[in-house]
Amino acid sequence: MKFQYPITLISILTLGLYSVSTVAQQNLQAHQHGMAELQVAISGEQIDVLLLSPAYNLVGYEHPPRSAEQHQTLESAVAWLKHTALVDTPHQQCTPEQSHVLTSWNDQHADHHGHGHDHDHDSSGHSDIEIIQRLHCPGLSDINELQTELFDRFPGVEKLKAQWVSPQGQNGARLSPGKHRFQLGR
Known part of the structure; x- marks a missing residue:
């Protein structure tokens, strides 16, 4: 599946996480x-975020929604993913400035923006969801730690491979429901 990313996010991720994102793509x-x-x-008071997940982790199924309950589950997940910071400071200071949710299937709830992509699930029946966010986080330069509430909202996410780049360098960690914070190393 191919999606187009905002130029700034691609530039930052390409420069800072090139080797790491190659591994991430292979792992996904x-x-x-x-x-x-x-x-x-991370740059100044701004954080660009990319979350890649099997659809099953976030909505409990991997096909386009078929029932009213599945449509409601997808609508609820998309609303949360668009309006909630995927990473945040311990004092919850980050707010999404931009947020895009992309699914592997054509669905009225996804953010397709008329790019004409083929979003059908792959031949193995697996479907993925990608979330791209730009967050504004006042006082970020004074923060040494970020956290995610993904585990609380989506119990299907059991392990999260987090990778980050900032002016101070790059690093990574494996997060889980009991370990949902990571040190930035500033």
């Missing part, structure tokens, strides 16, 4: 339920 292609990838680029 393995498509393991319970596993997701989180890439974070």
Whole structure:
């Protein structure tokens, strides 16, 4: 599946996480339920975020929604993913300035923006969801730690491979429901 990313996010991730994102792409292609990838680029008071996850982790199924309950589950997940900071400071200071939710299937709830992509799930029946956010986080330069509430909202996410780049360098960590914070190393 191919999606177009905002130029700034691509530039930051390409420069800072080139080797790491290659590994992330290969790992996501393995498509393991319970596993997701989180890439974070920090600059000033801004954070660009890319979350890649099997659809099953976020909505509990991997096909276009078929029932009213599945449509409601997708609508609720998309609303949360668009309006909630995927990473935040311990004092919850970050707010989404931009947020895009892309699914592997053509669905009225996804953010397709008329790019004409083929979003059908792959031949193995696996579907993915990608979330791209730009966050504004006042006082970010004084913060040494970020956290995510993904585990609380989406119990299907059991492990999160987090990678980040900032002016101070790059690093990564494996997060889980009991370990949802990571040190930036500033």
